[in-house]
Amino acid sequence: MPLQEFQVVGRHLPTESEPSPKIYRMRIFAPNEVVAKSRFWYFLRRLDKVKKASGEIIGVNVIHEKKPLKVKNFGIWIRYDSRSGTHNMYKEFRELTRADAVKSLYQDMAARHRARFRSIHILRVVEIEKGDDVRRPYIKQLLTPRLKFPLPHRVGKSRSTFVAHRPSTF
């Protein structure tokens, strides 16, 4: 399911003692609005004494990627729960959109650390402007100028079990 970036804006319900409470805005990555709102309350509860029953969501908007055709390097800071503790982490991804990068992040964390969506907090997603600021070698190698590589030994699907000629692998 493709992730989308949502801007969720909400606040505590106005009371007599506080007629205009502080308004909070969050950028949430979620597959749909419903999950976005839910995550919004999850994070807001940890920051302020407010829950869904005592607050209101003022607005939910999808944030579209400004340049979805430009390849960007993203640095993502996360905090995640492992089986024995919670850790901070910084990962880099090379993608077209912020939502794609976060999707890759979730897949990567699931694969490498068995971390589920619920155990991961995304702290920051930043587009790395300059190639020099990239920290990870697996991304740096894709930034070398005039990069080119062959696709060696391509294995294609053969239509039948027996063929007259050996297949070509390039």
Place this chain on the structure above:
Amino acid sequence: MTDQPSNFKRFVEVGRVVLLTSGPQAGHIAVIAEIIDHNRCPIRSHRPSSTAPQPACPAQSFPYRHLTLTPFVLTKLPRAAGSGIIRKHLEKEGTIEKWNKSAWAQKREAVEKRRKLNDFERFCVVLAKKQRRDTVRKAVKKASA
């Protein structure tokens, strides 16, 4: 990269012309505009005719598994070029015409045509083959006699 000559001739690089082999744009030619990672690259394509408003395939990221590299490259293509610049380069080097004239493209066309033949056309093919067989055999007979 190594300094010795590589055994590989076709590389994934900015400017490489590729053939899309699956998806809704299968069979179209496109140009690699940049490299995302070892699996994907964004591609741009040409306009099917000079007045068509849409390019043959929309600019998108494409996986290498569904591409075939062709021997054509657009040299001097800057990295992450936009569609307009790529189209200009394509026109300047005449890559689309070169592709259309290449044996590979013509074989693909012939195969496509063969698949689309209706019954009457298939009958005409049978007759044409018979005729060709006839003249060839006669010429061979004469040459060996």
